[in-house]
Amino acid sequence: MNVLVLNMGMKSIRSIIFDGNGKKLSSASRTLASAINETRVEQYLDEWWEKAVEVMKTSIQDARIRKVDYITATTSASCLACMDSAGNPLGNAIMVSDKRAMEEADEIKHSAFYESLENDTGLEVSASLMLPKILWVKNHEPEMFEKTRYFLTPNDYLIYHLCGEVFTDELNALKYHYSLNTCSYPTELLGELGIPKEKLPTVMRTGGMAGTILPEVAEKIGCQNPAKIVITSYDAICSFIGSGVSDEGEASDVSGTVTVFRMLSRKDSLLPSTRVYTTPFHQGRFHIIGGSNNLGGGLIEWVKQCYYAKEEYPYEVMEKEAAESDIGARGVIFLPYLLGERAPIWNDNARGTFFGLERMHTRKDMTRAVFEAAAFIDRTMMEAIGETSADVTTVRLSGGLARVNLISQIKADVTGKEVIVLSEFETTASGAAMMVLNGQEGISFADLAEKFSKSRMTIHPDLENHEKYNVVYKLFKETYQQLVPMFDRRIELLDTIRNSKETQIENL
Numbered sequence: 001m002n003v004l005v006l007n008m009g010m011k012s013i014r015s016i017i018f019d020g021n022g023k024k025l026s027s028a029s030r031t032l033a034s035a036i037n038e039t040r041v042e043q044y045l046d047e048w049w050e051k052a053v054e055v056m057k058t059s060i061q062d063a064r065i066r067k068v069d070y071i072t073a074t075t076s077a078s079c080l081a082c083m084d085s086a087g088n089p090l091g092n093a094i095m096v097s098d099k100r101a102m103e104e105a106d107e108i109k110h111s112a113f114y115e116s117l118e119n120d121t122g123l124e125v126s127a128s129l130m131l132p133k134i135l136w137v138k139n140h141e142p143e144m145f146e147k148t149r150y151f152l153t154p155n156d157y158l159i160y161h162l163c164g165e166v167f168t169d170e171l172n173a174l175k176y177h178y179s180l181n182t183c184s185y186p187t188e189l190l191g192e193l194g195i196p197k198e199k200l201p202t203v204m205r206t207g208g209m210a211g212t213i214l215p216e217v218a219e220k221i222g223c224q225n226p227a228k229i230v231i232t233s234y235d236a237i238c239s240f241i242g243s244g245v246s247d248e249g250e251a252s253d254v255s256g257t258v259t260v261f262r263m264l265s266r267k268d269s270l271l272p273s274t275r276v277y278t279t280p281f282h283q284g285r286f287h288i289i290g291g292s293n294n295l296g297g298g299l300i301e302w303v304k305q306c307y308y309a310k311e312e313y314p315y316e317v318m319e320k321e322a323a324e325s326d327i328g329a330r331g332v333i334f335l336p337y338l339l340g341e342r343a344p345i346w347n348d349n350a351r352g353t354f355f356g357l358e359r360m361h362t363r364k365d366m367t368r369a370v371f372e373a374a375a376f377i378d379r380t381m382m383e384a385i386g387e388t389s390a391d392v393t394t395v396r397l398s399g400g401l402a403r404v405n406l407i408s409q410i411k412a413d414v415t416g417k418e419v420i421v422l423s424e425f426e427t428t429a430s431g432a433a434m435m436v437l438n439g440q441e442g443i444s445f446a447d448l449a450e451k452f453s454k455s456r457m458t459i460h461p462d463l464e465n466h467e468k469y470n471v472v473y474k475l476f477k478e479t480y481q482q483l484v485p486m487f488d489r490r491i492e493l494l495d496t497i498r499n500s501k502e503t504q505i506e507n508l
Contacts, residue, residue, distance in 0.1 A: 001019065001020040001069050001437075001441070002017055002018065002019050002020070002025065002063075002065065002067075002068060002069050002070075003017070003018050003020075003068075003069065003070045003071075003072070003432075003433040003436050003437065004016070004017045004056065004059065004060070004068045004070070004071045004072075004227070005017075005018070005071075005072055005073075005074065005429040005432045005433055005436075006052055006055070006056065006071070006072070006073040006074070006075075006158055007073075007074050007075070007235065007426070007428050007429045007432065008032070008048065008052070008073070008074075008075040008076070008154055008158070009075070009076060009235060009256050009257050009428075010032075010034065010076060010095070010256075010257040010258065010298070011031060011032060011034075011257050011298075011301070012029050012030060012031050012032055013029070013030055013032060013048065013051050013052055013055055014027060014028065014029040014055060014426075014429065015027070015028050015029075015052075015055035015056045015058070015059035016059065016426055016429040016430075016433075017059050017060070017063045017065070017068070018429075018430065018433045018452075020437065020441075021451050022424075022430065022433075022448070022451035022452035024424070024426070025062075025063040025065070026058075026059045026060075026062035026063035027059060027062075027426070028054075028055040028056075028058035028059040028062065029055060030051040030054055030055055032044075032047060032048070032051065033047065034095070035092070038494060038498055039098070039099045039100045040094075040098055040099075040100055041094075041095040041096075041097045041098040041339070042092040042093060042094060042095060042098070043079075043092060043093045043095055044092055044093070045081055045083075045089035045092065045093055045157065046089060048093075048154065048157065048158065049157075049158070049161050052158060052161070053217075053220050053221060056071075056221040056223075057220065057221040057222055060221055060222045060223060061222060066222070066223075066224045066225075067223070067224055067225040067227075068223045068225070068227040069227060069228065070227060070228050070229075070230050070436045070437075070440060071162060071213060071223075071227050071228070071229050071230070072229070072230045072231070072232045072432050072433075072435070072436050073154075073155050073158040073159055073162070073232070073432075074155065074232050074233065074234060074235050074238045074428055074429070074431075074432040075153070075154035075155050075158065075234060075235060076095070076096055076154060076234065076235055076258075077096060077153060077172060077175055077234035077235070077236065077292075078096040078128050078129055078130060078133075078153070078175045079093050079094065079095045079096050079153060079154050080093060080094040080130060080133040080134065080137070080151060080152075080153075081093045081151075081152045081153070081154060081156075081157040082137065082144055082147075082148040082150075082151060082152075083148065083149060083150050083152055083157065083160070084147050084148065084149050085149040087160060087161070087164075089157075090144050090147055090148055091141065091144055093154065094133050094136075094137075096128050096294075096342075097128065097294045097339045097340065097342075098127070098128075098133070099127050099340060099348045100127070100136055101127040101132035101133050101135065101136040102127045102132075102348060104127070104131075104132040104133075104135040104136045104139065105125050105126050105127045105129070105132040107135065108125045108131060108132060108135065108189070108193070109125050111189055111192055111193075112192075113186065113188045113189040113192060114189065117177055117179075117186050117189060120179050120181055120182070121174060121177050121178070121179055121180075122272060122277070122278055123174060123177060123277070124274050124346075125177070126342075126346060126348075127348060128342055129175050129176075129177070130151070130153070130175045130176045130177075131176060131177055131189075131190075131193070131195070134151050134195055135193055135195065137151075138193075138194060138195065148199060149199065150166050150199055150200070150201060151195075151199050151200060151201075152166070152168070152201055153168060153172050153175070153201075153234070155168065155169070155172055155231075155232075155233070155234060156168045156172070156201045159210055159229060159231065161217070162210075162213055162214065162217060162229045163210050163211035163212060163213060163214060163229040164211065164214055165210045165211045165229075166201045166202060167201055167202050167203070167204045167208075167210045167231055168201040168202070168203055168204070168231075169203070169204060169205065169206045169208075169231045169232065169233045169234075170183075170203050170204070170205055170206070171206065171233045171234065171237050171279060171281075172233060172234050173185075173201075173203045174279070176200060177189070178203060180280060183203070185197050185200055204231050205231075205282070205283070205439075206231060206232055206233050206237075206283060206435050206439060207230065207231070207232070207283060207435050207436065207438055207439015207440065208230070208231050208439060209228050209229065209230055209231075209439075209440065210229045210230065210231050211228075211229050212226040212227065212228055212229060213226060213227045213228075213229060228440065230435075230436045230439060230440060232431075232432040232435040232436060233432075233435065235256075235260070235428045236254070236260040236262065236291075236292050237279075237281075237288065237431070238427075238428045238429075238431035238432040238435065239252065239254035239260055239398070239399070239427045239428040239431055240252050240254070240260070240262045240264075240288055240431065241284075241431035241432075241434050241435060241445065242254075242398070242424070242426075242427030242428060242429070242430040242431025242432070242433075242434060242452060242453060243396040243398055243422065243427050243431070243453060244396065244422070244449035244452065244453025245263075245264045245396060246264070246445075246446060246449060247264070247393075248264065248265060248266055248267070248393075249263065249264070249265070249390070249391055249392055249393030249394070250263065250264050250393060250394055250396065251263040251264075251290070251382070251385075251392045251393075251394065251395045251396065252395070252396045252397075252398070252427070253378055253395050253396070253397050253398075253399075253402075253411070254398050254399040254427055254428065255296035255297045255374065255397075255398075255399040255400065255401035255402065256296065256297050256399045256400050256401070256428070257295065257296065257297055257298040257301075258292050258293055258294060258295060258296050258297075258298065259292065259293050259295075259296025259297075259374070259377050259378070259381075259399075259401075260290070260291075260292045260296075260399075261290045261291065261292075261293075261343075261377070261378055261381035261382075262288050262289060262290030262291070263288075263289045263290055263385050263390060263392050264286050264287070264288065264289075265286060265287045265289055265388075265390040266285070266286045266287070267287070267389070267390060269389075270287060270289070270388045270389055270390060271387065271388045271389050272388075273384060273385075273387050273388050274346075275291075275343060275344035275345075275346070275384040275387065276289055276290050276291045276343050276344055276381065276384045276385055276387075276388070277289070277290065277291050277343070278388060283435075283438060283439070283445075284445055289385050289388055289390055290343070290381055290385055291342060291343025291344060291381065291384075292342060292343060293336075293341055293342050293343060293377055293381075294337070294338070294339040294340060294341055294342055295336060295338055295339055296374060296377065296399070296401055297399060297400045297401040298338075299336050299338070299370050299373065299374060300315075300318070300370070300374075300401060300404070302338060303318060303366075303367055303370050304318065307363045307366070307367065315403075315404065318367050318404075319404055319405070319406045319407075321363065321364040321367055321368075322364065322367045322368040322371050322406055323406055324364050325364045325365045325367070325368035326368075327413075327465055327468050327469065327472070328372075328468065328469075328471075328472040329365045329366070329368040329369035329372060330360070330361065330365045330368075331356045331358070331361075332354060332355070332356050332357060332361055332365045332366060332368070332369040333353075333354070333355040333356055333369060333373075333472075333475055333476050333479050334352070334353070334354055334355075334366070334369035334370050334372070334373040335350070335351075335352055335353040335355070335373065335476075335479060335480055335483070336352060336370070336373040336374065336376075336377060337350035337351055337352055337353075338351065338352040343381065343384070344380050344381055344383075344384035345380070345480070347484070347487065349487040349488050349490070349491050350480070350483075350484075350487050351487060351490065353479070353483060354366060354369065355479050371404075371406060371407050371410055372410055372414070372469075372472065373476070374401065374407055374410075374411070375407070375410045375411040375413075375414035375415070375469075376414060376473055376476050378395065378411055378414065378415055379414050379415050379473060380477075382415060382417075392415075392417060393417070394417055394418045394419070394420060395411070395412075395415065395417050395418070395419050395420070396419075396420045396422060396453075396455075397411065397419050397420065397421045397422065398421075398422040398424065398425050398426075398427040399425060399427070400425060402421055402422070402425055403425065408421055408459055409459055409462075412459045412460065412461040412462075413461050413462050413465040413466050413469055414466070414469045414473065415461070416461050416463070416466045417461065418458060418459070418460055418461070419458070419459040419461075420455045420457075420458050420459075421455065421456045421457050421458070421459065422453060422454070422455055422456060423454045423455060423456040424452065424453065424454070427453070430452045430453065431452075433452065434448040434449070434452055
């Protein structure tokens with residue numbers, strides 16, 4: 001038995017094949033390009049599928065198998081792909097960190113139907129979600145809106161190209177303000193907005209089968225049997241499952257391009273929060289509390305591109321130099337909001353800032369400040385989760401950023417929590433495979449975690465360092481609060497002088 005997982009993040013698409021015991025048989029990857037300006041973040045739908053075929057074919061060849069039992073896809077959530085009735089893409093994908101739909105989000109917020117919908121879903125509307133993006137297309141690209149047969153997430157788009165069927169999972173559907181209580185889309189709100197419900201994908205529970213692979217796709221990738229195409233969920237949910245969390249208070253930090261920080265709780269009553277999501281995961285009989293930001297590991301890629309592009313081994317040099325600076329980066333604070341921010345501050349206008357630079361500072365201190373900001377992200381998430389009456393006890397760490405041992409230690413010291421670094425960094429892919437095997441083979445998540453989610457090391461916080469970081473973290477928060485009005489003022493200023501030229505970024 002084996003499972004092929006298509007895992008598409010912000011900077012790459014990967015195909016990873018696992019056997020039923022959690023062993024990784026092969027992996028293949030291709031980078032993805034993004035186009036970015038002040039308000040827009042886009043990717044190219046044709047590139048998604050073209051490279052999906054490439055990585056699936058390569059991973060099957062490398063695994064030296066001819067048959068694939070199951071295939072699934074897990075991608076970033078809240079990215080909009082418009083597809084016509086023939087399955088052709090219409091325009092570029094509008095990515096989750098795209099901010100163009102702020103006015104549309106405000107329009108939805110003032111709808112007569114919104115307040116009851118927010119109470120039902122626990123989801124505050126923002127430009128990052130699906131309905132504001134769809135409404136933006138309706139308002140600004142009416143011809144595209146009319147031609148669109150389906151408004152899809154990237155998960156749904158890849159699933160369609162695999163089996164010819166249009167489905168989404170219930171947790172992706174939440175991003176359209178789908179109600180888990182009534183199992184329905186917000187019909188009245190959609191009617192007011194002029195968005196036909198028929199243009200949204202059919203909703204299925206995670207672990208369900210969407211169909212079998214199309215013969216022409218099977219031939220392209222070298223799959224010699226009718227593999228079953230299974231619905232899982234978006235990357236943040238899959239990575240949480242793949243982290244192997246099982247006890248009350250266990251949290252996972254998965255830092256790829258973004259940081260996904262979520263905690264498990266089996267409490268019956270949790271307080272509502274507008275800063276983090278509280279999502280019931282019915283298959284596991286628990287709640288998932290937390291959220292995703294806009295950049296986690298992407299911060300390190302930015303530092304590499306800015307300051308270490310000519311280094312032969314940039315990550316090793318970055319870690320060495322950051323270690324040569326001091327706790328608090330010798331007085332330098334970095335606000336990590338290069339693309340604005342989602343959870344937990346929800347500020348589209350916020351931007352990255354170095355505060356406290358002096359003539360004595362070097363790139364070592366600036367790099368250290370970025371490393372520390374990656375840890376402050378976790379602490380702000382933990383504080384927001386605490387507002388729901390749930391408390392984090394330990395953090396299970398994975399994703400590309402977990403390869404940098406200094407950052408892992410800083411996260412333990414900043415949070416004051418034990419950090420468990422996992423052996424498998426690809427927890428998004430392993431979590432998707434676990435969902436497939438749970439849904440199709442009936443294997444419990446606890447049994448699957450023993451096979452898929454083993455730890456590499458445990459890091460204990462240095463309590464003396466933790467006390468020092470309490471002071472630095474306070475300054476970090478105060479710096480952000482003081483700059484909030486300046487972020488807004490900056491946008492007003494840029495509106496008078498900006499151009500709309502996009503920047504092409506191959507590795508976000």
